[in-house]
Amino acid sequence: MEWTNTILQGVLTGGLYAMFAAGLSLIFGVMRLVNIAHGDFIVLAAYLALVVTETLGIDPLVSLVIVVPLMAAIGYALQRGLLNHTLGDDLLPPLLVTFGLSVIIQNGLLELFTADSRRLQAGAIEVASWQLAPGLSIGVLPFLQFAAAVAVIGGLQALFYRTALGRAFRATSDDPAVAQLMGLDNAHVFALAMALSLAVVAIAGVLLAVRANFDPAIGPARLIFGFEAVIIGGLGNLWGTLAGGIVLGVAQAIGAKLDPGWQLLAGHLAFLIVLGVRPEGLFPRIRG
Amino acid sequence: MSAVSVRFTDRRSAISLAALAAAVVALAFAPLWAGRDGLRLLGEIFAYVALASLWNLLAGYAGLVSVGQQAFVGLGGYMLFALAILAGISPLWAIPGAGLIGALAAVPVAALVFRLRGHYFAIGTWVVAEVFRLLASQVSALGGGSGTSLPAAIVVAIADTRTMREFVIYWIALALAVAILALILLLLRSRYGLALTAIRDNELAAASNGVDVVRVKLVIYVFAACGTAMIGALVFLQKLRISPDAAFSVNDWTAFVIFITVIGGIGRLEGPIVGTIVFFALRQALADRGALYLLMLGVVAIAVMLKAPKGIWGLIVDRLDWQVFPLQRRLVPPPRPEPN
Numbered sequence: 239m240e241w242t243n244t245i246l247q248g249v250l251t252g253g254l255y256a257m258f259a260a261g262l263s264l265i266f267g268v269m270r271l272v273n274i275a276h277g278d279f280i281v282l283a284a285y286l287a288l289v290v291t292e293t294l295g296i297d298p299l300v301s302l303v304i305v306v307p308l309m310a311a312i313g314y315a316l317q318r319g320l321l322n323h324t325l326g327d328d329l330l331p332p333l334l335v336t337f338g339l340s341v342i343i344q345n346g347l348l349e350l351f352t353a354d355s356r357r358l359q360a361g362a363i364e365v366a367s368w369q370l371a372p373g374l375s376i377g378v379l380p381f382l383q384f385a386a387a388v389a390v391i392g393g394l395q396a397l398f399y400r401t402a403l404g405r406a407f408r409a410t411s412d413d414p415a416v417a418q419l420m421g422l423d424n425a426h427v428f429a430l431a432m433a434l435s436l437a438v439v440a441i442a443g444v445l446l447a448v449r450a451n452f453d454p455a456i457g458p459a460r461l462i463f464g465f466e467a468v469i470i471g472g473l474g475n476l477w478g479t480l481a482g483g484i485v486l487g488v489a490q491a492i493g494a495k496l497d498p499g500w501q502l503l504a505g506h507l508a509f510l511i512v513l514g515v516r517p518e519g520l521f522p523r524i525r526g
Numbered sequence: 527m528s529a530v531s532v533r534f535t536d537r538r539s540a541i542s543l544a545a546l547a548a549a550v551v552a553l554a555f556a557p558l559w560a561g562r563d564g565l566r567l568l569g570e571i572f573a574y575v576a577l578a579s580l581w582n583l584l585a586g587y588a589g590l591v592s593v594g595q596q597a598f599v600g601l602g603g604y605m606l607f608a609l610a611i612l613a614g615i616s617p618l619w620a621i622p623g624a625g626l627i628g629a630l631a632a633v634p635v636a637a638l639v640f641r642l643r644g645h646y647f648a649i650g651t652w653v654v655a656e657v658f659r660l661l662a663s664q665v666s667a668l669g670g671g672s673g674t675s676l677p678a679a680i681v682v683a684i685a686d687t688r689t690m691r692e693f694v695i696y697w698i699a700l701a702l703a704v705a706i707l708a709l710i711l712l713l714l715r716s717r718y719g720l721a722l723t724a725i726r727d728n729e730l731a732a733a734s735n736g737v738d739v740v741r742v743k744l745v746i747y748v749f750a751a752c753g754t755a756m757i758g759a760l761v762f763l764q765k766l767r768i769s770p771d772a773a774f775s776v777n778d779w780t781a782f783v784i785f786i787t788v789i790g791g792i793g794r795l796e797g798p799i800v801g802t803i804v805f806f807a808l809r810q811a812l813a814d815r816g817a818l819y820l821l822m823l824g825v826v827a828i829a830v831m832l833k834a835p836k837g838i839w840g841l842i843v844d845r846l847d848w849q850v851f852p853l854q855r856r857l858v859p860p861p862r863p864e865p866n
Contacts, residue, residue, distance in 0.1 A: 266645070270644075270645075271645075272645035272646070272648070272649065274593070274649075320828075320832075323832055324831070324832070329591060329644045329645055329648075330585065330591060330788075330792070330831075331831050331832075331835065332645075333591060333593075333645060333648060334784060334785075334788055334827060334828070334831045335828050335831055335832070337593070337781055337784060337824075337827075338785075338824040338825070338827045338828040338831075339824070339828070340781075340824075341777065341781055341820055341821070341823065341824035342821050342824040342825065344820075345817040345818070345820040345821040345824070346817075346821055348817040349816075349817045349818060349821070458652075458776060459656075461649070462649070462652060462653055462656060465646075465649045465653070466653065469642075469646065469650075499660075499663070499664055502656070502660055503657065503660045503661070503664075506653055506656060506657045506660070507657070509653060510638060510653070510654075510657070513638055513641060513642070513650070514638055517641040517642075
C-alpha cells in the first residue's frame with residue numbers, strides 16, 4: 239500500500255510536469271522555438287500571483303483570473319516585440335535571446351523579491367484530502383492539479399484540431415511560407431501561440447506555488463522537467479506529453495522513496511534511459 | 527602544370543600575430559608588473575577566454591549549440607580534487623588527468639545527446655550536466671552537497687610560498703589558454719577545419735561531398751570536453767574550494783560563456799577574446815550592483831544578437847577585412863609562364 243501511495247503521488251505530480259511541458263511543446267510545434275526562459279516564466283507567474291493575492295487579499299486560485307490574461311498579454315507582446323525577430327534558419331538567436339530573458343527574469347525577481355523562498359497561502363484546501371482506502375489517500379490540491387493538467391491538455395488538443403486558430407497553428411507549423419501565402423499573418427499567429435503558452439504557464443505557476451515553496455532561482459529546473467516530459471512522451475503528441483510527465487513524476491517519487499537524494503536523479507535517469515532506448519519517445523506522433 | 531596553392535597569412539595578419547605573440551610574452555612576465563589582484567583577474571580572464579573559445583568551436587563551427595558545458599567544467603574540477611585528495615596525485619598533474627577523464631566521459635555522453643537535434647540537443651546537454659551535479663553531491667568523500675576544500679598539505683606541495691604558488695597557477699592558466707587557442711587554430715587550418723566550415727555552412731551539402739559529419743562533430747565534442755575539463759580543474763585550483771552548485775553552475779560556465787562569445791563575435795577565433803575583455807570591463811564597472819549587473823549583461827547580449835549578430839569582431843571585420851589569426855584561405859595562382 240505504501241508503494242501504491244508513492245506511485246499515486248508521482249502520477250499526480252506528473253500532471254504538473256505535463257503542464258510545464260505543454261506550453262513548451264506548443265511553441266516548439268508552432269514556430270520551432272525552444273524557450274529557455276520557460277521555467278522562469280513559471281516562476282514569474284508565481285510571483286505575479288503572490289503580488290495579486292497580497293494586494294487584493296483574494297484566494298490564489300481566484301488570482302488566476304488576473305494572472306492568466308496578464309501572462310498571455312506578456313507573451314503576445316514579447317513575441318511581437320522581440321522573439322519574432324529571432325526566428326529563422328539559425329537556432330542560435332532564439333536560444334541566446336531566451337537565455338538572456340532567463341537571466342533577466344531571474345535577476346529582476348532577485349532584485350525585487352530577494353532570494354527568500356515564498357509560498358502562496360490557499361487556506362484549508364492545502365491540507366484537505368480524500369481517503370480512498372485505509373492508508374491510501376489523495377490530497378485535494380494535488381488532485382486538482384492533475385485535473386487541471388488533463389483539462390489543459392484536452393483543451394489544447396481540441397483547440398488544435400477543432401478550431402480555426404488551431405488550423406492556423408498547424409499550418410504555420412507545417413510550412414510558415416505557404417501559410418503566409420494563404421493569407422495568415424504569421425507574426426500574429428506566433429504571438430497568439432506564445433500568449434497561449436504563457437497562459438498555460440500561468441496556471442502551472444500558480445498551482446506550483448500553492449503546493450511548494452518557490453524562489454527566483456527555481457525556474458531552470460522546471461524547464462528541464464517540462465523538457466524531459468516532452469521527450470519521454472514523444473514530440474508532437476500532447477497526450478504523450480501527459481504520459482511523459484507521469485513517467486517523470488513516478489520515477490522521481492520512487493527515487494525519493496528509496497533515498498531523498500535520488501529524487502531528481504531518478505527522474506533524469508528515466509529520461510536518459512528513454513533517450514537511449516527509444517529516442518523518438520514513448521508515443522511519437524503518428525503521421526497520416 | 528603547377529597547382530594553385532593555398533596561403534593563410536597576409537602581411538597584416540603576420541603583423542597582428544607578431545603583436546599577439548609580444549602580448550603573450552608580456553603576460554608571461556606579468557608577475558613582475560601586476561599585483562596579486564591583477565594576477566588573479568588575469569588568471570580568471572584566461573580561463574574565460576579558453577572556455578569561450580572552446581564553446582565557439584562547438585557552436586560557431588560544429589553547429590553543436592551546447593548549454594551543458596558546465597558538465598565538463600564541474601567534472602574537471604571534481605577530478606582535480608579526487609585525483610589530488612583520494613589518489614594523492616600532484617594537482618599540477620591532475621589537470622591533464624582531468625582533461626583525459628573529461629574526454630573519456632564525453633564519448634558516452636555524445637552517444638546519448640547526439641540523438642537530439644538542434645534546440646533539443648542544447649537542453650539535453652543541460653540535463654546531463656544536472657545528472658553530473660547530482661552525482662557529485664552524492665560523493666561523500668568529496669563533501670557531498672556542501673563541497674570540500676583542497677587540504678593545506680596538497681596546496682603547499684605546489685610551491686613553498688604563497689606568492690610562488692600564485693605565480694605557478696597564473697602561468698598554468700596562461701599556458702593552458704595559449705595552448706587551447708593554438709590547438710584550435712591548428713585544428714581549423716587542418717582538413718578538419720575545412721570539413722567544419724563546410725558543416726557550418728550546410729550540413730547536408732557537406733555530407734554529400736563526403737564529409738563524415740557525425741565523426742567530425744564527435745571529434746570536436748570530445749576535444750572541447752577535454753579542454754573544458756582542464757580549464758575546470760584550473761578554475762578550482764585557483765579557488766581551492768569546490769561545491770556541486772559552484773562547479774556545475776549553468777550561469778557561470780554556460781550563460782556567461784555564451785554571452786561572451788556572442789558579444790565578441792561567434793564563428794571567429796578573435797570573437798571570444800574580444801568578448802571576454804568586454805565582459806570583464808562590464809563586470810569591473812558594475813561589480814557592486816549585484817543582480818543588476820547580470821540583468822544588464824542579459825540585455826547587452828540580446829541587443830547584440832538582434833542588432834549585430836556577428837558581434838563586435840564581426841563589425842570590425844566587415845569594415846576593415848582584418849584578421850588576427852591567419853585562418854582565411856587565399857588561393858595563390860601559379861606563376862604565369864613567360865610570354866615568348
